[in-house]
Amino acid sequence: MISAVAASCDKESSNSPGFDRGPLLENLGVNIIVPAYDSLARRAARLEEAAIEFTETRNEQTLGKLRDAWLSAYVAFQHCGYFNFGPADNLIFNASVNTYPISRIKIDDNISSGSYDLNAISSNSAKGFAALDYLLYGENPDAENVVELFDSDDEASARRQYLLDVVEDLRARCDAVYERWSPAGDNYLGTFVSLTGNDVGSATGMLLNGAIQYCESDVRDGKIGIPLGVRSLNVPIPANCEALYAQQSILLAVESIKGLQNLYLGKGKTDGVGFDDYLTALNARHNGDALASVIASQIDLALTKIAAIPEPYSETVEQNPDPAMAAYQELQKLVVLLKADMMSALGILITYQDNDGD
Amino acid sequence: MKFFFPCLFLSALIVLSCNDDDDSGPALQVPDTYEFTRNGQSSVYYGGQTDRLNQTSEIKAYFQKGDKKEIVLDAETLLAMYENAGGDGDGNFSFTSDRQLKDKTFPADVAFFEDLFIDAENASVAGLSAANGTAGYITRKNGSTMLVDANGHEFTQTFEKGIMGSVFLHQIFNVYMTDSRVGDEVENTELDGANNYTPMEHHWDEAFGYWGVPVDFPNNTQNLRFFANYSNGRDPLIGSNKMLMDAFLTGRAAIVAKNYPVKNEQREIIYKGFELVTAATAIHYLNTAKELLGEGESSFGEALHALSEGYMFIRALRISPKKRISDATINEILETHIGENFWELPETDLSGLDEAIDLLVDAFPELANVKDAL
Numbered sequence: 001m002i003s004a005v006a007a008s009c010d011k012e013s014s015n016s017p018g019f020d021r022g023p024l025l026e027n028l029g030v031n032i033i034v035p036a037y038d039s040l041a042r043r044a045a046r047l048e049e050a051a052i053e054f055t056e057t058r059n060e061q062t063l064g065k066l067r068d069a070w071l072s073a074y075v076a077f078q079h080c081g082y083f084n085f086g087p088a089d090n091l092i093f094n095a096s097v098n099t100y101p102i103s104r105i106k107i108d109d110n111i112s113s114g115s116y117d118l119n120a121i122s123s124n125s126a127k128g129f130a131a132l133d134y135l136l137y138g139e140n141p142d143a144e145n146v147v148e149l150f151d152s153d154d155e156a157s158a159r160r161q162y163l164l165d166v167v168e169d170l171r172a173r174c175d176a177v178y179e180r181w182s183p184a185g186d187n188y189l190g191t192f193v194s195l196t197g198n199d200v201g202s203a204t205g206m207l208l209n210g211a212i213q214y215c216e217s218d219v220r221d222g223k224i225g226i227p228l229g230v231r232s233l234n235v236p237i238p239a240n241c242e243a244l245y246a247q248q249s250i251l252l253a254v255e256s257i258k259g260l261q262n263l264y265l266g267k268g269k270t271d272g273v274g275f276d277d278y279l280t281a282l283n284a285r286h287n288g289d290a291l292a293s294v295i296a297s298q299i300d301l302a303l304t305k306i307a308a309i310p311e312p313y314s315e316t317v318e319q320n321p322d323p324a325m326a327a328y329q330e331l332q333k334l335v336v337l338l339k340a341d342m343m344s345a346l347g348i349l350i351t352y353q354d355n356d357g358d
Numbered sequence: 359m360k361f362f363f364p365c366l367f368l369s370a371l372i373v374l375s376c377n378d379d380d381d382s383g384p385a386l387q388v389p390d391t392y393e394f395t396r397n398g399q400s401s402v403y404y405g406g407q408t409d410r411l412n413q414t415s416e417i418k419a420y421f422q423k424g425d426k427k428e429i430v431l432d433a434e435t436l437l438a439m440y441e442n443a444g445g446d447g448d449g450n451f452s453f454t455s456d457r458q459l460k461d462k463t464f465p466a467d468v469a470f471f472e473d474l475f476i477d478a479e480n481a482s483v484a485g486l487s488a489a490n491g492t493a494g495y496i497t498r499k500n501g502s503t504m505l506v507d508a509n510g511h512e513f514t515q516t517f518e519k520g521i522m523g524s525v526f527l528h529q530i531f532n533v534y535m536t537d538s539r540v541g542d543e544v545e546n547t548e549l550d551g552a553n554n555y556t557p558m559e560h561h562w563d564e565a566f567g568y569w570g571v572p573v574d575f576p577n578n579t580q581n582l583r584f585f586a587n588y589s590n591g592r593d594p595l596i597g598s599n600k601m602l603m604d605a606f607l608t609g610r611a612a613i614v615a616k617n618y619p620v621k622n623e624q625r626e627i628i629y630k631g632f633e634l635v636t637a638a639t640a641i642h643y644l645n646t647a648k649e650l651l652g653e654g655e656s657s658f659g660e661a662l663h664a665l666s667e668g669y670m671f672i673r674a675l676r677i678s679p680k681k682r683i684s685d686a687t688i689n690e691i692l693e694t695h696i697g698e699n700f701w702e703l704p705e706t707d708l709s710g711l712d713e714a715i716d717l718l719v720d721a722f723p724e725l726a727n728v729k730d731a732l
C-alpha cells in the first residue's frame with residue numbers, strides 16, 4: 001500500500017511544476033477560513049446576548065430572537081465544519097459544538113441535578129448547537145410552552161442556568177478557534193500559508209483530508225445518509241437528524257454544501273484561487289472532461305438534490321425517502337470525485353481512515 | 359471508497375497470491391477447540407468482545423437490583439454504563455475497558471436503549487404495582503418482583519435480549535461476517551501491526567467472541583453466555599451447538615489455509631445458524647408464554663417475563679442482512695399477533711401466539727417438526 005502511495009506522489013511532483021500553491025493557500029486562509037470563523041464567533045456572541053436577554057425577560061418575542069440568533073450561528077458553523085485540522089482538530093472543535101443526536105437523559109439530568117462538567121468529552125452530547133435545539137424547541141416547540149419551561153416550570157431557574165452555561169461554552173469555543181487562526185491571535189493563518197508542500201503535513205494535505213472526511217462522515221452520512229438508514233439496513237433513524245426539533249435539517253445541509261462549494265472554488269468575499277484553478281492548471285481530466293468542471297457540476301447537482309428534500313427531514317426519511325436517496329447518491333458521487341479523482345490528481349495522500357476497529 | 363487507488367493495487371496483489379494456492383487446493387487442519395497458533399503463540403484474540411459481554415452482564419445485574427427493589431434505577435447511570443463513560447461506566451463497572459456497547463449498537467436502535475433507560479427510571483421512581491397501562495412491579499412465580507413497562511415488557515429482559523440482537527448479532531452479521539471484514543480481499547498474509555494475527559483471522563475471531571462459548575464448546579458447556587446459552591438450550595432439537603462450532607472452527611482453519619470457498623461456506627452456515635437459534639428460541643418462549651397464560655392470574659407475571667424474551671428474540675431477527683423472514687412479517691407478528699401490549703393478550707385468546715409461531719415456522723420450515731417441543 002505504501003509503495004502505491006509513493007508512486008502517486010512521485011507522479012504529482014512531475015505533474016504540477018507550473019502551479020504555485022502559495023496564492024491558493026493565501027486565498028483559502030485570508031478570504032475563506034478566517035472570515036468564516038470570524039463570522040461564527042460574531043454570531044455566537046450575538047447568540048449569547050440573545051440568551052441573556054431571554055433569561056432576563058422571558059417572553060415569546062425574546063425567545064424568537066434567541067431562536068433566530070441560534071439558527072444564524074448554526075448556519076455560520078456549516079461553513080466551518082470542513083476546516084477539521086490544525087486548531088479545530090486540536091480543540092476537538094466540531095465534536096464539542098455540534099454532536100448530535102443529543103442525549104436527553106444527560107441534558108434533563110444536568111438540569112435537574114445542577115451538577116455537570118461541560119468540558120468533559122462525555123458532555124459533548126449534552127451541549128452545543130444540538131442541545132440548544134432541544135432546549136429552545138424540544139418535543140413541544142410551541143413558543144408559549146417553551147417560554148413556560150424557562151419561566152414558571154419547577155425547573156425553570158435551573159433550565160435558564162443550563163441554557164446560559166451551554167451558550168457560554170459554545171461562544172467560548174467559537175472564540176477560541178478564531179483566536180487560534182487570527183493574525184491578531186495565535187496566527188495559525190501564518191503557519192497555514194507557509195506549509196506550501198503537498199505532503200501529509202502540508203496545508204493542502206491537512207485541509208483536504210479534514211474537509212473530505214467531513215464531507216464524507218458529517219455531510220453525506222451525518223446529515224443525509226444516517227437518518228435515511230444507509231448504515232442500518234435501510235431502517236430510518238429520524239432521531240439522528242440535525243436540528244431535529246427546529247426542523248431545519250435541510251436548510252443546514254444546503255448551507256453546508258455551499259460551504260464546500262466556496263472552499264472548492266476559492267470564493268469568499270471575492271472569487272479567488274481555488275482547487276478548481278489548481279486542477280485546471282494540472283489539466284486533470286475525468287472521462288475526457290476537465291475534472292475541475294466535473295467536480296463543480298457535481299457540487300451544483302448535490303446542492304440541487306438536497307434542496308429538493310422536503311422538510312421536516314425526520315418525517316421525509318420515513319414517509320418519502322426517494323428524494324433523500326437521490327441526494328445521497330449524488331453526495332456519494334461527489335465524495336468519490338473528491339477523494340479519489342481530485343486527491344489522485346493533486347498527488348495528495350488520504351490519511352484518514354474510518355475508525356471502526358474492535 | 360477509502361484508499362481508493364491503493365485498494366485497487368492491493369486487491370491485485372491478493373489475486374496474484376491466491377493463484378499460488380488455487381492449484382494445490384490447500385488441505386484444512388481443523389482443530390477440536392477454538393485454539394489457533396502462529397509460531398507457537400496463540401493467534402486468537404477477542405478481548406473487546408469479552409469486555410462487552412461483561413458490560414452487558416453488569417448492566418443486567420443493575421437492572422435486576424431494580425427488579426428486587428434494592429435500588430431505584432437511574433437513567434444516567436444506565437447511560438454511563440451503556441457508553442462506558444470514563445472507561446468504567448462512570449464507576450459502575452467492576453473493570454475498566456476502552457470498549458463500549460453504544461458505539462457498536464445497530465444505529466437505528468441507539469434511541470431504543472436510551473428511551474428504555476428513561477422509562478425504567480420513571481417506573482422505578484414511581485414504584486407502583488404494574489397494571490394495564492401502568493409501569494411497575496409484578497411478582498414472578500418464584501416470589502421475586504420484576505419491573506415492567508406500561509405494556510408489560512420486562513425492562514431487564516428487554517435490555518439483555520435487545521443488546522443480544524442489536525449489538526452481538528448486529529456485529530456478527532453486519533460487521534464481522536461481511537466482505538469488508540472477512541471477504542476474500544481482506545488482508546490475510548501480513549500480520550496486523552504487532553499482533554500475532556492477520557486482519558481476516560482477527561475479524562473471524564471477533565465474531566466468535568460475541569457468541570459467548572468456551573473454546574472447548576460443546577464438550578464444555580460451563581459458563582455459557584448470552585447466545586451460547588440459547589444455542590445450547592435449543593441444541594437437543596435443532597443441533598445448534600455442533601452446527602455453529604464446526605462452522606467457526608472450519609472457517610477459521612480455512613482462513614489459515616487461505617481456502618476461501620470453504621471459509622465462505624462456513625460464513626453462510628453462521629448466518630443461518632444464528633438466525634435459526636434466534637427463531638427457535640422465540641418459539642420456545644411463545645410456547646412457554648402460552649402455557650403460563652393458560653394457568654391464570656397467578657402465573658401472569660411469569661408469562662410477561664416469557665413474552666418479553668420472545669418479543670425481543672423476534673425483534674432480533676430484523677438484524678440479519680440475509681434474513682429468511684421479511685420485515686413485514688416480523689412487524690406483523692410483533693404488532694398484530696403478539697401485540698405491543700401484553701396485558702391485552704389473555705383478554706382475547708391465545709390464537710395470536712399460535713399465529714405468531716406459525717408465521718415463524720413458515721419462514722423456518724425446518725422448525726415445523728419441533729415447534730411444539732421447543
